[in-house]
Amino acid sequence: KIRRFKPRPYWELEGVFSCAAGEYRGKWFDENFAKGKGEEDEHLRADRLWDEARAKALQGKCTSKPGLVTEEAKPSSQLSPLLYDLTSLQREANSRFGFSAKATLGLAQALYEKHKVLTYPRTDARALPEDYLGTVKDTLKMLTGEGVGKGHDESLLSRFSPFAHQILARNWVIPNKRIFNNAKISDHFAIIPTLQAPKHLSEPEQKLYDMVVKRFLAVFYPAAEFMVTTRITRVEGEPFKTEGKVLVNPGWLAVYGREGQAGDEGNLVAVSPKETVHTDEVVLNATETRPPARYSEATLLSAMEGAGKMVDDEELKAAMAGRGLGTPATRAQIIENLIGEQYLHREGRELQPTAKAFSLMTLLNGLGIRELTAPELTGEWEWKLARMERGEMSREAFMLEIAAMTQHIVDRAKSYDSDTIPGDFGELETPCPKCGGKIKETYKKFQCQACDFALWKIVAGRQYEASEIEVLLTERKIGPLTGFRNKMGRSFAASIRLNDDLQPEFDFGQDKAGEDGEAEEVDFSGQEALGQCPKCAAKVYDNGNNYVCEKAVGASKTCDFRSGKIILQQPIDAAQMKKLLADGKTDLLKEFVSNRTRRKFSAYLVNQNGKVGFEFEKKAPAAKKPAAKKKADAAE
Numbered sequence: 001k002i003r004r005f006k007p008r009p010y011w012e013l014e015g016v017f018s019c020a021a022g023e024y025r026g027k028w029f030d031e032n033f034a035k036g037k038g039e040e041d042e043h044l045r046a047d048r049l050w051d052e053a054r055a056k057a058l059q060g061k062c063t064s065k066p067g068l069v070t071e072e073a074k075p076s077s078q079l080s081p082l083l084y085d086l087t088s089l090q091r092e093a094n095s096r097f098g099f100s101a102k103a104t105l106g107l108a109q110a111l112y113e114k115h116k117v118l119t120y121p122r123t124d125a126r127a128l129p130e131d132y133l134g135t136v137k138d139t140l141k142m143l144t145g146e147g148v149g150k151g152h153d154e155s156l157l158s159r160f161s162p163f164a165h166q167i168l169a170r171n172w173v174i175p176n177k178r179i180f181n182n183a184k185i186s187d188h189f190a191i192i193p194t195l196q197a198p199k200h201l202s203e204p205e206q207k208l209y210d211m212v213v214k215r216f217l218a219v220f221y222p223a224a225e226f227m228v229t230t231r232i233t234r235v236e237g238e239p240f241k242t243e244g245k246v247l248v249n250p251g252w253l254a255v256y257g258r259e260g261q262a263g264d265e266g267n268l269v270a271v272s273p274k275e276t277v278h279t280d281e282v283v284l285n286a287t288e289t290r291p292p293a294r295y296s297e298a299t300l301l302s303a304m305e306g307a308g309k310m311v312d313d314e315e316l317k318a319a320m321a322g323r324g325l326g327t328p329a330t331r332a333q334i335i336e337n338l339i340g341e342q343y344l345h346r347e348g349r350e351l352q353p354t355a356k357a358f359s360l361m362t363l364l365n366g367l368g369i370r371e372l373t374a375p376e377l378t379g380e381w382e383w384k385l386a387r388m389e390r391g392e393m394s395r396e397a398f399m400l401e402i403a404a405m406t407q408h409i410v411d412r413a414k415s416y417d418s419d420t421i422p423g424d425f426g427e428l429e430t431p432c433p434k435c436g437g438k439i440k441e442t443y444k445k446f447q448c449q450a451c452d453f454a455l456w457k458i459v460a461g462r463q464y465e466a467s468e469i470e471v472l473l474t475e476r477k478i479g480p481l482t483g484f485r486n487k488m489g490r491s492f493a494a495s496i497r498l499n500d501d502l503q504p505e506f507d508f509g510q511d512k513a514g515e516d517g518e519a520e521e522v523d524f525s526g527q528e529a530l531g532q533c534p535k536c537a538a539k540v541y542d543n544g545n546n547y548v549c550e551k552a553v554g555a556s557k558t559c560d561f562r563s564g565k566i567i568l569q570q571p572i573d574a575a576q577m578k579k580l581l582a583d584g585k586t587d588l589l590k591e592f593v594s595n596r597t598r599r600k601f602s603a604y605l606v607n608q609n610g611k612v613g614f615e616f617e618k619k620a621p622a623a624k625k626p627a628a629k630k631k632a633d634a635a636e
Contacts, residue, residue, distance in 0.1 A: 001291065001292050002292060002294065005291035007288040007289050007291075008043065008288060008289045009050075009052070009286065009288045010043075010048045010049060010286075010287060010289065011048070011049045011052055011285065011286050012027065012047055012049070012285045012287070013049070013055060013058055013059060013062075013283070013284060013285075014026070014027050014240075014282070014283045015028065015062065015233065015235065015240045015279055015281070016279070016280045016281040016282070016283065017067060017233055017240075017277045017280065018277065018280050019069075019269060019270075019271050019272075019275055019278075021269050021271070021272075023280070024231075024242055024268060025242065026233050026240030026242040027047045027241055028047060028058065028062075028238060028239070028240050028282075029046040029047045029239060030046050031046075033045075043289040047241075052286075055284055056284065058282075059284050061236050061238065062235040062236055062238055062279055062282050063281065063282045064278075064280075065235050065279050066235070066277070066279070067233040067234060067240070067276065067277045067278070067279055068233070068234050069232070069234075069275065069277060070232050071229055071232070071268075071271070072230050073229045073230075074227075075225065075227055075248070076225070076227070076228045077223040077224065077226070078223055078224045078226070078251075079178075079223045080215075080219050080224075080251075080252035081215065081218070081219075082126040082127075082219070083127065083190035083192060083215060083216065083219055084126070084190060084191045084211075084212060085123050085124050085125055085126045085190060085191065086121055086122055086123055086124070086191070086328035086329070087124070087301050087302075087305050087328050087331065088126070089104060089108065089121070089191060089212070090104045090297070090298075090301055090331075090332065091297075091298040091301050092211065092298070093107075093208060093211065094296060094297045094298040094301075095296070095298045096211075097204075097207055098348075099204070100297055100335075100336075100346070101297050101332035101336075102332040102333065102336045104208065104332070105122075105329075105332045107205055108121035108191065108208060109121055110205060111208065111209055115196070115198065115199075115201065115205070117193060117194055117196050117197075117198045118194060119188075119189070119190075119192050119194060120188050121191055122327075122328055123186075123187075123188035123189065123190065124186065124328045125186055125189050125190050126184065126190050127178075127179060127180065127185055127190055128179060128185070128189050128190055128192070129180065129182060129185060129189055130175070130180045130182050132180060133173055133175070136173050137168065137173055138195055140164045140167055140168050141164070142193075142195050142197055143157060143160045143161065143163075143164035143193065143217070144160075144161050144164045144165050144168070145158065145197075148197040149197070151199050152197035152198060152199045153197075153200075153201065153206075156201070156206060156209070157197065159210070160213055160214075160217060163217045163254070163255050164217065167220045172220045172221065172222075173220055179219055179220070192216045193209070193212060193213050193216055214255050214256060217255045218252040219252070221251050221252035221254065221255060222249075222251045222252065223252070224247065224250055224251040224252060224253045225247075225248045225249040225251060226247055227245075227246045227248050228243070228244070228245050229243065229244040229245075229246070229268055230243055231243070231244070231268060233277060235279050242268060244268035246267060294350040294351065295350070296349045296350060297335060297349070297351065298349075300351060301331055304324050304326055304334075305324040305325075306324055307324045307325045307375040307378070335351070338357075339351075341356075342354055342356050342461075343356055343357040344357065345485075347593075348597055348599040349599070350598075354461060355457075355458045355461055355462055355463035356458070358463060359443075359457075359458065359463070361373060362421075362423050363443065365423070366416075366422045366423040366443065367412045367421065368412060369413075371405075384398055419442045419444070419445070419447070420442075421443040423443060425440065425441040425443075426440075426441055426466060427439070427440050427441070428441070428469060428470055428473070429470060430469075430470050430473040430474050432453050433453070433473055433476075433502055434448065434502055435448065435450050435451040435453070436450075437449055437450025439469075441457075441466055444457055444458075445457060446466075446469050453502065455469060455472075455504060459484070459504070460484040460486070461484060461485035462481070462483040462484045462485070472496060472497075472498065472504070473498075476498045477496070477497040477498070478495065478496055478497075479494060479495030479496055479545070480493045480494055480495045480566050480571075481494065481495070481496065482569050491569065493545075493564075493566040493569070494506045494508055495507040495508075495544065495545055507545070508545060521553070522543060522550075522553045524539070524541045524543075524550055527542065529541060530547060530578050531577070531578055531581025531582055533549040533550075533551070533559060533581075534561065534581065535549065535559050535560070535561045535610035536551060536559045538550050538551045538559065540577070540581055542574060543562075545565050545566070546562045546564055546565060547564075547565065547572075547577045548561065548562040549561040561610060563580075563612045567592070567605070567612075568593050568594070568595065569592065569593040570589050570591045570592045570593075572586075572589075576605070580606070580607060584606060584607040585604050585605070585615065586604055586605040587604070588602055588603070588604055588617055589602065589603060589605065590602040592614075601616075602616075603616050604616075604617070
């Protein structure tokens with residue numbers, strides 16, 4: 001889906017309204033909006049406009065016009081999250097601290113086995129036994145820090161002591177099916193702290209222990225209570241929505257440091273009944289749709305846990321209910337195995353499928369072995385194992401079916417060579433550069449049908465698209481292309497060119513040397529200059545993988561200005577380079593990837609005394625608070 005994705009532009013309108021008490025903002029929305037179910041409707045929202053002309057017409061229609069306000073306030077409550085099982089602990093540790101699923105399991109296992117401060121971690125239950133009330137109260141007494149003896153981590157326990165005291169003092173540990181429920185536990189119950197006080201924990205162990213204890217304390221606290229206000233400002237018949245959420249009673253959020261509302265956060269500027277507000281400005285924000293986010297370990301664990309929801313057959317879905325793919329104890333290792341076998345790369349917190357993974361899926365689909373790629377197989381096995389438990393199916397019958405399926409898979413694999421595996425493979429329009437014959441795509445290659453010329457589809461961990469091979473054959477060069485990986489697993493960009501023997505090789509844009517070892521002169525006479533060199537005021541041209549000053553190439557170079565066409569995985573097109581050379585700054589570019597954190601970031605490229613540097617996007621200033629306007633009015 002990410003590869004196929006094409007961004008679509010859309011516009012949002014935000015009104016800035018002033019009233020007697022101050023200023024507030026509201027977003028235009030379509031009151032008749034109804035979201036469809038099809039994939040084409042995935043990006044539709046009530047506050048998005050897909051026609052720029054209509055967006056500008058609404059902007060002109062509402063600017064500087066009066067508005068009428070209606071609002072509704074409703075109380076709302078939010079219960080604390082359930083206690084942790086292993087999967088939910090791994091998910092949150094990945095989201096909060098970037099811990100891998102394997103690292104979280106290792107830390108939890110150490111806290112259980114070595115330090116004995118957590119209960120058994122390899123569990124899929126999020127409740128406690130119904131006879132555990134006494135143990136819970138004893139655990140809370142330990143968390144108060146009283147009577148735990150010497151050597152324990154006093155600073156760590158001091159974080160929990162006030163909350164543990166309050167739970168005990170108010171007698172909040174009572175029978176509650178949401179917490180104590182025998183029907184919701186299996187061989188093991190939820191992960192909670194033990195009676196052992198913590199000591200000598202490493203920093204990562206402290207982080208995980210802190211997560212578990214706070215979740216344990218929070219589950220006994222009352223719900224957090226909010227007052228949610230929805231305000232509709234109607235200007236020339238067009239609605240603008242403003243929402244405010246005020247924390248009335250923190251409840252369990254107090255355990256996480258939210259004792260109350262911070263300043264005016266969530267508060268809306270008061271509007272008197274029947275007061276007419278003024279539309280100071282209507283801001284038109286242009287943006288575009290984004291592709292689906294890649295899986296992180298947190299979201300992949302959720303998908304594995306809920307894989308049964310993807311199964312259509314009701315019996316198989318019921319068999320997978322509460323199970324999913326793998327178990328809490330094995331999911332982390334499944335992910336690590338996929339990374340270790342080079343089917344996935346870990347980039348920051350993202351998991352990216354490799355060319356090897358796509359090749360495997362092509363192979364399995366071509367061989368007609370779709371069951372290995374579908375969760376129905378797990379559902380079917382779970383269903384049959386449940387039948388075995390009830391005595392409705394024998395182990396021998398089950399194993400005979402497994403053997404028959406294995407034989408079928410092996411026979412299918414043996415019936416094809418790598419060049420004959422079926423697939424959605426086409427024929428290139430460009431003829432073979434060696435003999436002029438037709439070139440067809442196969443499972444592993446782009447192969448000429450009349451001679452031995454062939455190009456591998458996967459090089460340095462990157463799979464070529466058919467359109468890229470067309471360009472390479474036509475122009476003898478393509479790039480720079482991103483997505484290659486070296487032996488250390490680091491990504492790099494390079495151009496590919498066909499040499500004199502029609503073999504592909506990497507071109508990193510170095511100046512070519514002549515027979516005497518001196519750099520060859522470059523002829524720019526047929527090119528249009530992109531602008532003036534920021535160092536010497538000569539002309540800058542496109543040259544291979546770089547944009548270079550004309551005086552920075554050849555044997556008699558006198559300048560060293562050059563800038564790559566790809567910087568930290570962000571392609572820099574000629575239009576942006578022209579802008580940089582003319583104005584000293586590009587547009588905001590959003591696809592840079594940090595070498596250190598492997599995370600994406602946005603920045604402008606700027607001219608810094610003849611060198612290309614970064615300038616980061618400045619955050620918009622916060623909207624003025626009502627109090628500031630009142631003070632100004634008083635000063636007048």
